[in-house]
Amino acid sequence: MALDTVANKKVSIRLACSAFSISETCYRYQSQNSDENTQIAELLVDLTVEQTDWGFGQCFHYLRNTKGYLWNHKRVYRIYCELALNLRIRPRRRLKRNVPEPLKEPTKSDQVWSMDFMHDQLVDGRKYRLFNVIDDFKREGLAIEAGFSLLSQRVIRVLDQLLEWRKKPIALRCDNGPEFISHEFVHWAKKKGIRIDYIQPGNPQQNAYIERYNRTARYGWVSKHLFDSLEEVQDYATQWLWFYNHERPHTANGGKPPLMAA
Known part of the structure; x- marks a missing residue:
């Protein structure tokens, strides 16, 4: 009001400040953070457009830990x-459920790897599967293998490729799918000296780390894009896996990506 009065009524600054009971210092103050606030707003808008499943915590951790901004x-x-970004998602009513027993936290890498499958389809309607493997310690993504049919032989091949550059895990955590209970897979694990920890049927919470990872992949890229071929799926999966490990903040790691966590 004081600014409008001085500009339009040709009143002196002193008289305007006296009339509106403000100091001349307050009248002459100009914000020094307007440019930075604009930058923050632009970054937040870009982030929430690209990562539609991220809330404020993920956005802040990304700006702080991945990009190095200290705001x-x-x-x-x-x-x-x-910016009303906190109103993007309407909260859903949640059902009350029994709290599952907490999983035992690994204390170092390559103690437990978790495995699971995902399903989706191409533009032409053909269904494909994704075989996901993570290291439970820092939730590091180890492999995403795409295929129309992922039998136990493909599962073994992916794990053999991982063992060429990773230390052998103590255990593999998985459900009771036919690929994991096959004689071929069980024989391979026994030969390698790796224990298989099967979850109880109907209790996916016992494999919570890979289930949460699957959800991240689902909302992060699988459900966002339509692919024409299996090759496109594999190429995008490889790029996203690098982003997940190197840049995407993870709450289990204190808001840092898996490969940046101490």
Whole structure:
């Protein structure tokens, strides 16, 4: 109001400040953070457009830990709310369920690898599968193998390729799918000296790490894109796996990507 009065009514600054009970210092103050606030807003908008499944926590950890910006979280959250980005997703009503027993946390890499399959389809309707493997310690993604038919032989081949550059895990955690209970796979694990930890049927929470990883992949890229061929799926999966390990913040790692976590 004081600014409008001085500009339009040709009143002196002193008289305007006296009339509106403000100091001349307050009147002459100009924000020094407007440019930075604009930059924060642009980064937040770009992030939420690209990563539609990210909330404020993921966005802030990405800016802080991956990109190295040291802005205060309260300031970033204020701009996040001013942009109404906190209203993008309507919260769903959740059912009350019994709390599952917590999984035992690995204390170092290559203690337990978790494995599971995902399903989707190409533009022409052909269904394909994704075989996912992660290291439970830092939730590091180890492999994503795409195929129309992923039998136990393909599973063994993927694991053999991983063992060429990774230490042998103590155990493999998986469900009771036919690929994992086949005699060929069981014989391979026994020959390698690797224990197979099967979860109880109907209890996917016992394989919670890979289930959460599957959900991240599902909302991060699988459900976002339509692919014409299996080769396109594999190429995109390889690129996304690098992004997941090197740049995507993970709450289990204190907001840092798996390969940046100590």
